Amino acid sequence: MTDEEMSHLLDDPLPEGMFSPAEAAIIVFARTSTWMQPITDEIYANLQEHFDTKQIMEISFTVGLDQLISRFHATVRTDLDGVTAEATNACAVRIPDAP
Template identity: 75%
Template sequence: MAHLLDDPLPAGMFSPAEEAVIRYARASTWMQTITDEMWADLQAHFDTRQIVEVSFTVGLDQLVSRFHATVHTDVDEATAEATGASCAVSIPPPPT
């Protein structure tokens, strides 16, 4: 998961198809416009069905992540060990 938020992405670390998915997922997660260039980049590597699957997977992850951020789900030991119990996206404070 290292370097997924780097901009630009490190040269040679990801395949061109992976880079297309990473750029798309970041923009979608940050609620930015999916540009024609991003879409064309996805189409260069994936067919329509695969792009729908990528979009569904990204959206499902966003849904689950926002749920956990909302209810402040505790992180289990295995996840904390694997991720360092950190998240690159800041979690808002609980409501008062």
């Protein structure tokens, strides 16, 4: 994914034509799951239009694993050195304000 595409992952709705329908289905699923909102029948049906059951399980596992790793790093506030950030094309995620 390009930097421009990455910058639009949180847009609601997603920009028209920037992502393929299959990519958009994954993004909506991942975003909904990450925000700990229910995966609706509509979201799941949209995944089923593009992926079989095994692929949906793999997508779910990948999204869940990423969430686990991200929450760990958010908890300990891991900093990336410049070389790692550049090599991984990492994009900074704003730390939310304290409650």
